[in-house]
Amino acid sequence: MRSPRFPLALFAAASAVTTASAQQPVTFNQHVAPILLRSCAPCHRPGGGAPFSLLTFEDARRRGKTMVRATKARFMPPWHPVEGHGSFVGERRLTAAEIATLERWVADGRPEGPGQPPAAPKFPEGWQLGKPDLVVTMPKAFPVPASGPDIYRNFVVPLNLDRDRWVTAIEVRAGSRQVLHHIIFGIDTQGAARRRDGQDGKPGFDGMDGGAGSRGGNLGTSTAGLGGWAVGGQPQHLPMGLARKLPKGADLILRSHLHPSGKAEFEQTTLGLYFTDTPPAHTMVGLQLPPAFGFAAGIDIPAGAKQFTIRDAFTLPVDASLLTVGGHAHYLCRTMQVKVTPPGGEPRSVFYIDNWAFNWQNRYQYREPVALRRGTKIEVTLTYDNSKDNPANPFDPPRRVRWGLQSTDEMGSVTLLMIARRERDSGRLERAIRSAARSSLRSGVAEHPESLLGSLVSRIKMLDKNGDGKIDQSEIPAGWRRYARRFDTNGDGTLDAAEIEAIGR
Ligand code: HEC
Structure with missing residues (x-):
């Protein structure tokens, strides 16, 4: 009777190594905390950007089910490039085994287990890349209404550099995490943006051209270098000692996309700039x-x-x-x-x-x-x-x-x-x-001439400052009035929603 059980026991022992055991319960202190501290806590901690903490047993116990749902769906941790298609710095995927461990823990009744969880890593307080060489803030806060269309606004941030500098990274701190959606950086060396700043009574200025004088063009091909920042983006230094030149006296232009959040807020972005004294050996x-x-x-x-x-x-x-x-x-x-x-x-x-x-x-x-x-x-x-x-x-x-x-x-x-x-x-x-x-x-426009009309409609809609769905006289820039009249088919001096849509057909 004994001999047949022997190989079976051996088999069980061997498989225990790979499945983290059928006998041992999965516990927070031993199995779950190491995963959460490494892969979740960088964001799920006070000030980390996520809406709740996942640092302690109590945090994790309360969120057990949603954690399992979010990780199984690979919604968390947020990391979208698919494995096997390029290999990237800072990859933050969970393995299938780690996802299974979280699931088992919840199924086992979320035990805390004996002992202590590993100590939480030291997270950099404040600036993720360390102390910046220069910290600048938008001179004035921009009011974002509770609702209405998205706002694209250019903000001028004077850098007051007394000599040319090479910048390797810009870290962004949103004034309001709820409304700041993304920023594309530009540089203005001509003072053109300064001249337009605040002319309509609010900080910054409108328009997608990003300020005449910001060379490279906003819709052009070269977003080389500083690029931008978007929700959830982790700051990073440019690789291979690369850097982007910031000429003496240049202003930084933030082409910011703001998304009303349901409550009136102010956006006043702060930026940390990191410089190097070594000019890069390559052009980006x-x-x-x-x-x-x-x-x-x-x-x-x-x-x-x-x-x-x-x-x-x-x-x-x-x-x-x-x-x-x-x-x-x-x-x-x-x-x-x-x-x-x-x-x-x-x-x-x-x-x-x-x-x-x-x-x-x-x-x-x-x-x-x-x-x-x-x-x-x-x-x-x-x-x-x-x-x-x-x-x-x-x-x-x-x-x-x-x-x-x-x-x-x-x-x-x-x-x-x-x-x-x-x-x-x-x-x-x-x-x-x-x-x-x-x-x-050129060939795109020839093939899809209607796309020009579509973008014109979208630009016209952006003139609707008070968000009532109509463009009235005061909202139409002087240079556009002549054209606007043509689309005002009922001649009442405003462009209503139907008249705007008709332009794009
Ligand atoms: C890079 C930052 C970041 C990391 C890393 C991260 N999260 Fe999140 N998490 C967020 C943010 C931000 C939200 C809010 C929702 C959103 O913006 O998509 C969120 C939301 C969630 C939610 C709520 C989802 C829902 O359905 O409402 C859960 C659960 C969650 N995270 C679990 C985890 C777990 C578990 C890990 C680690 C395995 C993790 N997160 C790693 C940033 C992060």
Whole structure:
């Protein structure tokens, strides 16, 4: 009777090693706390940005079920690039075994267990990257009303630099985490933005041009360098000793996107700048595909469309290395992918998000620069789901959605930051990118002339300062009145919602 049980016991002992045991209960102190402290507490702690803490047994016990739901759905920890499509700094995925451990713990009745949990790591207080070399704050707070359309506003932050500096990182502290959605940084060396600042009685100025004098253009291809910041973004130094020049006397322009939160708030952003005295050995080059956030990519998504696709591609004229990647889109986007195909070779996926989330617009830094040979084709594909099956769809029932500036309109592009392998090739790389962007925009507009109207409608809607759905005389800039009259079909001096929509048809 004894002998047959022997091998069985051995088998049980062997499998216990891999399954963390059928006998031993999963406890907080021994199994759960190490996972939470490492993967959740960086955000789920006081001041960490998440809405509640997950530091203690009591915290975790109360959130047990939602933790299991959020981790199984891979909604938490927020990390969207799919494994196997590029390898990035700071990856924060849970393993299947870790997710199973959380689930087991809740199923076992959430025991605390004997002993003590490991000590919580020391989180950097305040600035994530350490003490900045320069801290600047928007000179005045901007009032954000409780409701109404999204606000795009340019803010001027004087840096008062007495000499040129090289900046390696900018850390953002939102005045109000609820309303600040994202910022794209610009530089103004001409004082043009200062002159427009506050002319309408509020801090900053309107318009998507970001202030004349901020070279590189706002909708252009080169968001190289500082790029921007978005909700959930973790600050990072540029890789490989790269840095962006801030000329003496330059102003920093924040092109901020503010999203009314349901309660009146003020936004007064603070920024920490990190400098280096060593000029970089390489020029950073940005490649945005499709250019201009998909302005001419024909984004016009029928209500109910489950898989609407846009694409663009660029072929490298020189050897280059890919350093970072990040996408931008609004709510309907579902997937983003970058494939690279060397001349005569097979395509390889170097970036893939299969579950895009508007709230987590990150820039991802490759753990090792991705070397790409001259002649390599870089292809970007984005897909959108405008059906009611998309839980992020802002409209129920779904509506036709076009390219535009409101977050309920759509956009879409992926921006890759790279360097030419040989520094002397970087000018050639930049010129090739500019010319590809121009021809992509030109052919896009020729193919989708209606996209221009769509974006015009979106710009007109943004004139609606008081959010009543109509554009009255006082809201129409002087230079636009002549054109506005043409669309005012009932001649009452205002553009109502129906008249605005009619422009885009
Ligand atoms: C990078 C920051 C960050 C990390 C890391 C993180 N969270 Fe979150 N978490 C958030 C934020 C912010 C929210 C609020 C919802 C949102 O903005 O999407 C949230 C929300 C949640 C929620 C509420 C979800 C709901 O349905 O309301 C749960 C549960 C949660 N997190 C669990 C976890 C767990 C468990 C981990 C670790 C395994 C984790 N989070 C890691 C930032 C983070």
